[in-house]
Amino acid sequence: MTAGRALLIAAALLIAGNGWAGSEEFAPPLNVRVANDDTALAGDGIKISWSYAAGHKPPEGYRLAGFRVLVGEAKDELGAVDVVEGTAPRDLEVGNLVVGRNYWAQVEALYLPSEVVMTYDRQDPNQVTTPGLKVAAAEIVGPAQTVGRWYDPALTNVLVGVLLFSIITLVVLYVARRREMYIRPIAGLQAVDDAIGRATEMGRPILYISGLGGTGDVSTIAAMLVLGHLAHKTAPYGNRLVVPAIDSMVMATEREILSQAYLHAGHPEAYNAEDVFYVTDSQFGYATAVAGIMMRERPAVNFFMGYFAAESLVLAETGNMIDSLQIAGTDTDTQIPFFITACDYTLMGEELYAASAYLSRDPILLAQLKAQDIGKVLVGAVLIGGILATLVTTYLWQDGSSLVEQMLGWLKP
Amino acid sequence: MKMRGPIVVGFLTGAFLLVQFFVPHQSLKKIYEMLLDWGVVIGTFAIVLGLASLFRVHIDRIRQRRRGYGYSFVTLASFFVVAGIGLFKGMAPGGAFQWMFAWVQVPLDATVFSLLAFFMASAAYRSFRARSTEATILLIAAVIVILGRVPIGGEWTDGYLPRITEWMMIYPAVGAKRGIILGASLGAIAMALRIILGIERSHLGGE
């Protein structure tokens, strides 16, 4: 017989033997309930509630110090999960459980000699070590099954937005197969042909830096795609593309992209795996290495595409020292100022993502830009609509602000 | 098989990660965590590939006695010393590994970082000479912010400059940055969709 059970029986005897109010015994908690915690959408939580006999007085010299909650998947395998100090009974949410399992729970009332402060075991904060502790346990209740949810209603706005934008994208892609689309010139990308010409004339390599990110970063992915389209253009001229990488996976991907780009362009011999190499994954170690490569190889053109941090200016200013033509592209808004001041052309934010489509001139990829434009118009319309609605309801229709707040709630993540 | 297989893998991975965002159920979160671990496993193999490429560059340079091949010895030797100590002796504080971190890597990091003070000056000088409307606006804004953030700027202007600086920082500057973020996010989402749906496949051997 476990200690818990002994206490339980003792508690049961107490209940049987004595009335509640005014009793001079150690009373256990009442009305213990356990249920799935509906706010834990993952299905990893249960909620335990209990109450305590109002007006009950502990025996002379003792006070009710708190409650201890035990949870387990079997009645005889309960483990303490929390100690709640204070006399007010409350709901307790227990997390980090496994979805779809049955859980039993027990609540104990903890009594301490008056004026004594509760002390805990150092290793296990759920064990109370205060001398003179008296425990009155309620009956084990349960089981309650944890239930996981398959949809989070709070994310409906995100879902609607993503679906809407995806549908727009797909519709535009479908339409694009049949229609020519106008795309405004982007200076940094128009300059790519000149840059290749310059490198060919000077007989010097093109240096391609795809930033600090790994394959998990969208901006790095964008940078790798631009590299592919760039290689397509350089292949006929036989320009050397030097691609030092900060991440091994990025290096592996760039090798694949380059070898295929040269193959598709009809110049498989132009691909040299050794020009795509890993340096180090340290931010400034990489920047130093690239600076050294620039000074020794004297590339005619430097591309900086992808995600950058403080090393951006080390790279771009070194490129300036050797008079390279420099084209940068990043969506890291903190680094754009430095590229703007140090590079000949800078693709800002969205232009980086437009670059691969723009360079490829593939109608389907270009159609993507149209979809992005529609997205921008929608975002702009929502903003203008929201601002107008706010102003109108605030200044003309005095009591409308609650309506606006309700609408704003839709945007709130 | 050569291309379709990887496209299916990319689609399944991307689509699962997209869907799991909306599903709070614990079982999907567990699979998500598992996929994160998978990424580490694949990354481990990739690192072997990366290091092989690093060694190859330097060993080739030494073998062929190319110009400056002596420096390659420095890279290889320092790599093997640090990696050897770190892998076999661990990263315990007070040990040789931490010594090398504190007296080699940290000062090198900090010094290269501090080069930016010089580079910012030269970059600013260049835009000063550019004389375009855009460069002028950029420089004026930069000068206002620099002066607005040093005590003397506030003293000269009776406290107006710091206030103008703050106003610029929290309103027009945020507006433009927000425009960049909004546009870039649409671009990123569109590109990610293109990849998941296999429309963009140049990383998988497509054109």
Added chain:
Amino acid sequence: MQDLLAALNWEHIGIWVAALLTLAVYSFLYAETPVFRVAEHLFIGVSAAYGLVVFFHLAVKPTVWYPLLALIKQGLDYFHVHYQPAAKAVISALHFSPAEVAQAVNEVPVDFRLYAFIIPFILGVLIFGRFFRGWQWLSRWPIAFSVGFGAGVPIPVAFQANILEQGHQTIEPFVRGSQTWSPAAIDMAGAWALAVGVLTTLAYFYFSAPHRGWLGRSSRLGMWFLMIAFGVGFGNTVMARVALLIGRMQFLLYEWLPLWTGFHRP
């Protein structure tokens, strides 16, 4: 040898090494000198090794090495039951591993995730397809996985954090009584400046129409807003970078110079 190593003042040696490396890096401002080149190559070697060591201890050991050992252990246990003699030797070999490793391996939960672990191992091995002529395409499988991973995660996250949230924060300053709104006219002007900045910047990024007429005008205004933002970003960073330079100078003056000159921190 041990005594000799212990007798050296490692902190002084460290300061000397750090100071010489600092000067070597600064020599880059003059030219790409051989001294800089030594520092550069040392930096590459040390930082690549450092990255490897940290990755090994913090990522590879818990997520790759221990599960792999646990998986092998599962397999061996199976063989142990069915083909005793063959497995015994390997099991005893496994037990050579230090106690902490043995314990870590025992703590790896045995469920479907452990068995599914074989998949990324296969994907990882396929990366080496690049080394074999005619089998290079195998490396596309792990690439597809990691790029697919990078593409799937940001779609909803970017939509939530960058589009909905940023839109919300653009309208909010106009709402009466909201926390960000104060009745000062200067803030109302700010709210307008912010909103106009957002809208005109979006106009600047509009790709599929010529930038003429009203679109041209708003995109030009957007460009100016962008330049203000970049100027602010530039100006904000200057102070921080100068502080870094001062930090390096202080190291040279106050830690290194006193070691070999009479100079002391005033």
